[in-house]
Amino acid sequence: MIDLALAYLRDRPLTTALNVLLLAISTAMLILLLQFSSQVRDRFERDVQGVDLVVGAKGSPLQLILSSLFHIDQPTGNIPLESLDMLRNDPAIARAVPLALGDNFRGYRIVGTDHSFAGLYDLQLAQGAHFDRPMQAVLGADVAAQTGATLGQKFIGSHGFATDEDGAQGHEHAVFETVGILRPSGTVADRLILVSYQSVWDVHGIAHDGDDFLSVEADHADTRHDHDDHAHDDGDHDVSHRVAGNGDKGAQANRLSTSQDVSRGGLLQGASRAPGPGPEPELTAILVTYRNASAAVRVPAMIDRQTQMQAAVPAIETARLLGLLGASFEGLRIFAWLLAMTGGLAIFVALLNMARARESDLALLRVMGASRMQVFATVILEGVITALLGALAGWLGAHALLSLARANFPSLAEMGLSAWGPLAGEAALILAVLAIGTVAAFVPALRVYRLDPAHLLARG
Amino acid sequence: MQLAVRDISVSFGARRALKDVTFTVPSQGRALLLGPSGSGKSTLLNTICGLQRPDQGEVQLGEHHLVGPDGLAGADQIRRGYMGIIFQTLRLISALDVRKNLLLAQRLQNGASDPDLVDATLARLGLGDKAQARPFELSQGEAQRAAIARALVVSPAILIADEPTSALDHANTQIVAQLLIEAAETAGASLLIATHDERLMPFFERRIDLVDGRVSA
Numbered sequence: 158m159i160d161l162a163l164a165y166l167r168d169r170p171l172t173t174a175l176n177v178l179l180l181a182i183s184t185a186m187l188i189l190l191l192q193f194s195s196q197v198r199d200r201f202e203r204d205v206q207g208v209d210l211v212v213g214a215k216g217s218p219l220q221l222i223l224s225s226l227f228h229i230d231q232p233t234g235n236i237p238l239e240s241l242d243m244l245r246n247d248p249a250i251a252r253a254v255p256l257a258l259g260d261n262f263r264g265y266r267i268v269g270t271d272h273s274f275a276g277l278y279d280l281q282l283a284q285g286a287h288f289d290r291p292m293q294a295v296l297g298a299d300v301a302a303q304t305g306a307t308l309g310q311k312f313i314g315s316h317g318f319a320t321d322e323d324g325a326q327g328h329e330h331a332v333f334e335t336v337g338i339l340r341p342s343g344t345v346a347d348r349l350i351l352v353s354y355q356s357v358w359d360v361h362g363i364a365h366d367g368d369d370f371l372s373v374e375a376d377h378a379d380t381r382h383d384h385d386d387h388a389h390d391d392g393d394h395d396v397s398h399r400v401a402g403n404g405d406k407g408a409q410a411n412r413l414s415t416s417q418d419v420s421r422g423g424l425l426q427g428a429s430r431a432p433g434p435g436p437e438p439e440l441t442a443i444l445v446t447y448r449n450a451s452a453a454v455r456v457p458a459m460i461d462r463q464t465q466m467q468a469a470v471p472a473i474e475t476a477r478l479l480g481l482l483g484a485s486f487e488g489l490r491i492f493a494w495l496l497a498m499t500g501g502l503a504i505f506v507a508l509l510n511m512a513r514a515r516e517s518d519l520a521l522l523r524v525m526g527a528s529r530m531q532v533f534a535t536v537i538l539e540g541v542i543t544a545l546l547g548a549l550a551g552w553l554g555a556h557a558l559l560s561l562a563r564a565n566f567p568s569l570a571e572m573g574l575s576a577w578g579p580l581a582g583e584a585a586l587i588l589a590v591l592a593i594g595t596v597a598a599f600v601p602a603l604r605v606y607r608l609d610p611a612h613l614l615a616r617g
Numbered sequence: 618m619q620l621a622v623r624d625i626s627v628s629f630g631a632r633r634a635l636k637d638v639t640f641t642v643p644s645q646g647r648a649l650l651l652g653p654s655g656s657g658k659s660t661l662l663n664t665i666c667g668l669q670r671p672d673q674g675e676v677q678l679g680e681h682h683l684v685g686p687d688g689l690a691g692a693d694q695i696r697r698g699y700m701g702i703i704f705q706t707l708r709l710i711s712a713l714d715v716r717k718n719l720l721l722a723q724r725l726q727n728g729a730s731d732p733d734l735v736d737a738t739l740a741r742l743g744l745g746d747k748a749q750a751r752p753f754e755l756s757q758g759e760a761q762r763a764a765i766a767r768a769l770v771v772s773p774a775i776l777i778a779d780e781p782t783s784a785l786d787h788a789n790t791q792i793v794a795q796l797l798i799e800a801a802e803t804a805g806a807s808l809l810i811a812t813h814d815e816r817l818m819p820f821f822e823r824r825i826d827l828v829d830g831r832v833s834a
Contacts, residue, residue, distance in 0.1 A: 164717070
């Protein structure tokens with residue numbers, strides 16, 4: 158009966174192909190929506206975990222969360238270094254993790270922080286050690302995998318956050334050394350390069366003192382240079398962006414103007430303040446974990462009223478963002494289900510027409526000894542096979558699109574979007590599409606079931 | 618197997634199509650059911666094949682009741698297991714090629730197919746080179762032979778044909794009649810042909826005349 162159903166489908170290839178296409182498009186849309194919404198939600202939940210508050214420069218709270226927690230937007234600006242001590246001295250705060258942003262290496266953000274960052278995400282080392290000196294870097298698992306970096310390799314960061322950012326400039330005077338590679342954590346840390354925040358200051362020529370390892374090695378001494386040494390406004394020289402000892406594989410020419418530095422915020426702002434007495438050491442943001450629930454009321458209010466900083470609550474901003482995304486997703490989801498229903502209707506019409514046109518064939522089947530149930534099953538199988546082909550083509554198409562999108566849109570890769578990871582919901586979705594095919598085939602199959610071969614034979 | 622038809626009557630509303638039809642075709646016997654159009658031949662064949670429920674009477678093939686006290690219960694199974702049926706217009710499944718039609722007929726009969734028997738039957742009926750052809754690619758004569766082949770590959774106990782020569786010229790009528798007789802003899806099957814074509818009379822040892830739904834003497 159399966160052979161016969163397949164033969165009938167092959168017998169009208171255009172109709173079959175159109176029905177399969179309709180179902181494939183709707184399935185692909187539904188799977189894309191499922192993947193996007195699920196992965197974005199999971200990603201946000203994982204990255205937000207353990208962070209009760211993000212403190213940063215005034216501006217959009219959503220932008221602050223996106224830039225400091227998910228590392229997918231530009232920072233809102235800088236905040237004074239003293240704010241870190243202020244927060245760490247607050248008894249209601251269990252942990253305050255400093256962040257100093259502004260550079261990237263091959264599109265992976267270089268995050269200046271301290272060892273509390275590893276504690277926040279429970280990061281484990283796969284190789285090497287955590288940084289404990291300036292210009293030492295610990296690479297996230299994805300960074301190491303994608304760049305092929307190994308322990309001991311050296312690299313130079315570039316201004317900005319994207320590999321192709323216009324005017325991005327390399328810090329050729331400041332070479333990082335890879336001292337550790339993290340195990341995959343399933344968090345944003347997989348796609349980050351962790352260094353001490355003092356190193357970020359050093360790279361940008363910001364003088365500082367008084368911290369655990371502030372003294373810069375002799376070969377980095379010139380990083381305390383006047384910022385004009387690598388002023389971002391000349392824009393005339395090409396700079397390389399490469400892993401030392403790894404050839405020029407990652408070489409790229411970037412330029413960056415001072416005005417762009419300012420508009421982008423982050424430590425680039427501080428770095429562009431020369432000439433003058435020199436920029437002050439600053440941070441981009443601080444990730445805060447409360448010690449107790451009462452802090453949730455007092456600390457944000459205190460920051461918003463008594464400082465020039467803003468306090469953004471990740472749970473609120475994430476919910477707002479997911480709400481906005483959710484509304485769009487919901488609209489698309491309804492459209493996709495309508496498309497799937499249209500596919501079902503097309504199958505219904507095609508099978509109903511088929512049942513009429515093929516009455517003599519079906520009567521012959523009955524004459525040859527096929528039972529009513531076997532003839533009924535033949536038509537149902539046609540609906541199910543069409544739906545199955547549509548669902549599988551849709552599944553494959555959706556994941557191929559995800560893979561293509563991930564390869565072509567770095568922001569999706571930065572979000573940690575996985576292209577081929579199946580979700581439990583996908584099986585349910587495919588079953589639902591199969592159900593549509595079955596239901597669509599039911600009425601034509603019933604018509605065939607009730608077929609009276611004697612009547613057809615009498616008709617000739 | 619002997620086919621026994623006893624007291625079959627069929628009505629369509631007020632119109633009586635068959636009335637008290639009774640006859641037998643002995644095991645491996647050959648009979649011609651002869652009658653003009655509208656005499657009830659097709660209704661009788663449908664009833665014999667278990668496709669038409671009669672108002673009364675019974676049809677028995679060997680010891681199996683196709684139509685009887687339990688109505689048509691089991692008719693599908695008996696038709697599948699013991700009958701090879703050839704209709705004038707319903708010859709082959711349109712979506713399958715000739716060979717696959719024959720294989721499907723075998724699978725419907727016992728759940729398995731015998732490709733060797735299919736190929737041998739096609740060759741015997743001169744259709745070896747048409748095995749992969751679709752029904753619409755066959756001539757009238759080829760289609761009729763393919764339908765005979767389909768009826769034969771299930772090794773039937775009785776071969777039943779409805780107007781197998783109506784669309785054929787004299788030469789092809791002779792060929793098809795010979796084929797049916799040879800096929801029935803080879804399979805050891807009984808043969809019953811319903812027709813209005815009197816050209817077939819010389820080939821049959823027994824004739825049953827049907828006039829206005831009754832068997833005439």
